[in-house]
Amino acid sequence: MISNSYFINILRFVLLILVQVLIFNNLNFFGYINPMVYILFLYWYPIREKRALFILLSFLLGLMVDWFSDTMAIHAAATVTIAYLRPMIMRFCFGVNYEFQNFKLTNTTKAQQITFLALLIIVHHLIFFTLEIFSFENTLLILKKVFSIGMATIIICLLLSSLFSVSKE
Amino acid sequence: MQQIINFILRYKNFLLYAFLLGISLIFTIRSQSYHRSKFFNSANWLTGNIYSTTNDITTYFGLGEENRKLVEENKRLRILLFNREKEPLPPLDTTNITYKVFPGHVIKNSYSLPRNYITIDKGSANGLKTDMGVITAQGVLGIVENTSKNFATVQSILNTNSRINAKLKNTNNYGSLVWDAKDYQTVQLRDIERMVTLRIGDTVVTGASSSIFPENIPIGVIKNFDLSNSQSSYNIDIKLFSDMTTVKNVYIIANTQRKEIIELESRTSNDQQ
Numbered sequence: 001m002i003s004n005s006y007f008i009n010i011l012r013f014v015l016l017i018l019v020q021v022l023i024f025n026n027l028n029f030f031g032y033i034n035p036m037v038y039i040l041f042l043y044w045y046p047i048r049e050k051r052a053l054f055i056l057l058s059f060l061l062g063l064m065v066d067w068f069s070d071t072m073a074i075h076a077a078a079t080v081t082i083a084y085l086r087p088m089i090m091r092f093c094f095g096v097n098y099e100f101q102n103f104k105l106t107n108t109t110k111a112q113q114i115t116f117l118a119l120l121i122i123v124h125h126l127i128f129f130t131l132e133i134f135s136f137e138n139t140l141l142i143l144k145k146v147f148s149i150g151m152a153t154i155i156i157c158l159l160l161s162s163l164f165s166v167s168k169e
Numbered sequence: 170m171q172q173i174i175n176f177i178l179r180y181k182n183f184l185l186y187a188f189l190l191g192i193s194l195i196f197t198i199r200s201q202s203y204h205r206s207k208f209f210n211s212a213n214w215l216t217g218n219i220y221s222t223t224n225d226i227t228t229y230f231g232l233g234e235e236n237r238k239l240v241e242e243n244k245r246l247r248i249l250l251f252n253r254e255k256e257p258l259p260p261l262d263t264t265n266i267t268y269k270v271f272p273g274h275v276i277k278n279s280y281s282l283p284r285n286y287i288t289i290d291k292g293s294a295n296g297l298k299t300d301m302g303v304i305t306a307q308g309v310l311g312i313v314e315n316t317s318k319n320f321a322t323v324q325s326i327l328n329t330n331s332r333i334n335a336k337l338k339n340t341n342n343y344g345s346l347v348w349d350a351k352d353y354q355t356v357q358l359r360d361i362e363r364m365v366t367l368r369i370g371d372t373v374v375t376g377a378s379s380s381i382f383p384e385n386i387p388i389g390v391i392k393n394f395d396l397s398n399s400q401s402s403y404n405i406d407i408k409l410f411s412d413m414t415t416v417k418n419v420y421i422i423a424n425t426q427r428k429e430i431i432e433l434e435s436r437t438s439n440d441q442q
Binding site: 018021022025026028031032033034051052055056059062063067068069070071072073074076077080081083084131132133 | 181182183185186189190192193194196197211213216219220223277278279280281282283284285286288322350352353414
């Protein structure tokens with residue numbers, strides 16, 4: 001059972017990178033909207049696994065996406081930050097009961113899941129576009145990008161997560 | 170000692186996070202400058218091969234359009250060739266020509282980021298080096314930045330770090346071409362002085378003071394320009410000739426005299442110090 005969970009996570013890691021760089025990086029809705037679906041890895045990752053490994057994996061995930069899209073290490077910085085902040089975001093969304101042994105993402109309400117995903121994406125996008133544009137003169141541009149691309153990411157991620165349900169875990 | 174170990178154990182997640190964040194910030198900030206790290210780009214064995222495999226599949230859908238573009242370009246070159254003034258053909262000996270041209274294919278394109286890089290399927294094994302110019306049949310595309318054995322990344326003109334020497338066609342008014350990251354069809358020309366008269370629709374081509382591109386390669390036409398009273402130079406918006414969203418076939422230009430020019434320039438600037 002444990003090896004099964006490892007296998008699923010490795011498969012997700014590889015598939016999400018490929019889907020991101022080969023499909024979603026080439027979408028270019030309205031010329032600039034490319035949803036970042038690889039954040040789903042952090043949404044789906046088991047809660048009670050070791051935290052240090054999770055942070056390291058998220059860093060590698062971001063770094064791989066960076067590697068493919070020639071974006072220096074911006075994806076890595078944003079992803080490692082939300083990986084570190086994930087327990088706080090979960091506590092905020094699900095209250096204290098996420099620390100219980102029998103807590104499962106599928107047992108929570110739809111609204112809680114969406115808030116969790118949306119918070120991950122908003123924090124990620126804020127860091128990502130701040131680093132990408134790298135100047136505070138363009139605060140409006142950053143906010144515009146966070147809002148429009150964030151909406152696209154949330155919609156696509158919700159669609160993908162309802163397609164590939166996590167009920168088996 | 171005990172306390173230090175306890176501290177590290179208690180905050181190990183935070184320390185790991187801070188360490189990894191530090192690494193990524195260093196990578197990011199260091200590569201804002203002109204020379205990026207040599208290994209951290211999409212011109213490597215793994216990403217290059219994945220991109221070129223998927224590109225092999227997706228290019229089939231655009232073959233008709235690509236063929237039409239190539240025939241169009243051939244037609245243009247034929248017209249030039251047939252209408253030449255009667256002058257002897259250039260020697261066929263290619264050992265001492267100034268510009269060499271290599272063909273290439275785009276395997277990864279990008280135009281929605283502030284710093285866009287394009288990956289092509291030719292590398293150092295094909296004779297590519299850093300700072301060679303890359304053009305399409307329509308106009309300028311960018312400059313080779315990093316090469317691996319079989320792949321190379323090209324700094325697109327749609328990159329906020331890009332600076333290309335450009336001029337107004339048939340004049341000697343030079344400026345530098347930059348991009349403000351707002352629109353992928355429009356780039357900006359800076360440093361054209363205010364006494365120059367401009368008209369919307371004027372053509373902009375590459376200038377002669379670059380050792381990367383030959384002179385007079387088309388870039389685009391002036392879309393609009395403005396000049397406020399306090400400025401000594403124009404702000405010019407240029408609409409690009411090449412459609413940056415659909416580039417497939419590219420030409421890489423190598424200036425065989427570039428090394429000599431660079432050496433001479435650096436010696437001159439050393440002498441002045």
